[in-house]
Amino acid sequence: MTASRPDGVDPAPNPHATAEQVAAAMEDTKLAQVLYHDWEAETYDDKWSISYDERCIEYAKGRFVAAAGEQNLPYERALELGCGTGFFLLNLMQGGVAKSGSVTDLSPGMVKVALRNAEHLGLDVDGRVADAETIPYEDDTFDLVVGHAVLHHIPDVEQSLREVLRVLKPGGRFVFAGEPSTVGNFYARWLGRITWEATTTITKLPFLSDWRRPQTELDESSRAAALEAVVDLHTFDPSDLEKIARSAGAVNVKASSEEFAAALLGWPVRTFEAAVPPEKLGWNWAKFAFGGWKSLSWVDENVLKHVVPRSFFYNVMITGVKPGK
Numbered sequence: 001m002t003a004s005r006p007d008g009v010d011p012a013p014n015p016h017a018t019a020e021q022v023a024a025a026m027e028d029t030k031l032a033q034v035l036y037h038d039w040e041a042e043t044y045d046d047k048w049s050i051s052y053d054e055r056c057i058e059y060a061k062g063r064f065v066a067a068a069g070e071q072n073l074p075y076e077r078a079l080e081l082g083c084g085t086g087f088f089l090l091n092l093m094q095g096g097v098a099k100s101g102s103v104t105d106l107s108p109g110m111v112k113v114a115l116r117n118a119e120h121l122g123l124d125v126d127g128r129v130a131d132a133e134t135i136p137y138e139d140d141t142f143d144l145v146v147g148h149a150v151l152h153h154i155p156d157v158e159q160s161l162r163e164v165l166r167v168l169k170p171g172g173r174f175v176f177a178g179e180p181s182t183v184g185n186f187y188a189r190w191l192g193r194i195t196w197e198a199t200t201t202i203t204k205l206p207f208l209s210d211w212r213r214p215q216t217e218l219d220e221s222s223r224a225a226a227l228e229a230v231v232d233l234h235t236f237d238p239s240d241l242e243k244i245a246r247s248a249g250a251v252n253v254k255a256s257s258e259e260f261a262a263a264l265l266g267w268p269v270r271t272f273e274a275a276v277p278p279e280k281l282g283w284n285w286a287k288f289a290f291g292g293w294k295s296l297s298w299v300d301e302n303v304l305k306h307v308v309p310r311s312f313f314y315n316v317m318i319t320g321v322k323p324g325k
């Protein structure tokens with residue numbers, strides 16, 4: 001069964017920020033998070049090719065297992081921080097990682113979409129708007145806390161991990177994946193910028209005009225993209241992240257990293273997908289994007305991992321356990 005917050009007081013989504021609101025958000029990272037993620041909530045799954053089928057179940061579970069292994073599955077009750085549209089926890093639940101879940105996010109628009117997705121999937125999920133630095137749940141509530149691509153948005157990561165440990169039951173585990181490494185973030189941004197400029201310039205040619213998104217959409221994208229610098233607060237070195245987690249009080253802490261060649265393909269592909277009308281990209285494109293990512297991930301795992309420094313890999317993951325069991 002899917003339920004929304006019982007007291008019904010979550011703020012409403014605000015998907016169309018005005019120029020004044022964007023200006024105010026430049027000085028306020030949490031307001032920026034809400035505006036930016038409310039803006040992209042309804043189109044987020046398309047933008048990032050997120051689905052709730054075998055492809056993304058395999059991806060989400062693969063990241064979880066790479067970070068934490070397969071022991072103790074399924075967890076009874078899981079919490080997701082910065083759930084977005086529910087990509088990580090909903091797919092983990094479908095993959096047998098947890099039986100029931102709570103999805104939370106600072107952005108009301110994201111919580112709304114995540115709950116809608118959970119309802120369509122028939123999953124046992126509730127949700128609420130919540131800041132990862134002050135998690136609105138009782139101590140010792142969850143068996144598992146997860147997050148994907150969220151830690152780098154949180155001003156005080158150690159404070160958030162202290163909160164994670166507080167709401168975990170003793171012996172409970174956290175798994176965060178999809179965090180940008182410092183080197184990875186550098187090449188991803190450049191590749192994204194070049195792809196966006198090239199695509200939005202070349203589609204000005206008259207014979208490519210049906211590959212161009214309407215100018216109002218491109219302008220809105222550029223306005224929101226200006227907020228990216230305000231919402232993306234950190235990049236991580238795996239060893240530094242381990243230190244933060246230990247300092248928050250976690251034990252059995254382990255960070256790892258993955259995706260180098262796969263990320264060099266993935267960033268231009270995703271930026272291109274965001275720059276052209278979605279109906280232009282069909283099933284063959286999706287097959288190319290996912291097949292390419294899978295093949296290059298194999299190369300990363302079996303070849304490049306042995307010769308390329310781990311700090312060059314794009315995705316950083318971290319797991320740890322709450323002591324006391």
Ligand SMILES: C[S@@+](CC[C@H](N)C(=O)[O-])C[C@H]1O[C@@H](n2cnc3c(N)ncnc32)[C@H](O)[C@@H]1O
Binds near residue numbers: 083107130
């Ligand atoms: C890059 S998105 C990732 C969404 C989703 N986990 C995924 O992987 O598709 C980051 C999410 O974190 C949320 N977020 C940012 N700061 C937050 C905070 N302090 N507390 C909770 N959520 C936050 C944003 O609203 C956004 O939905």
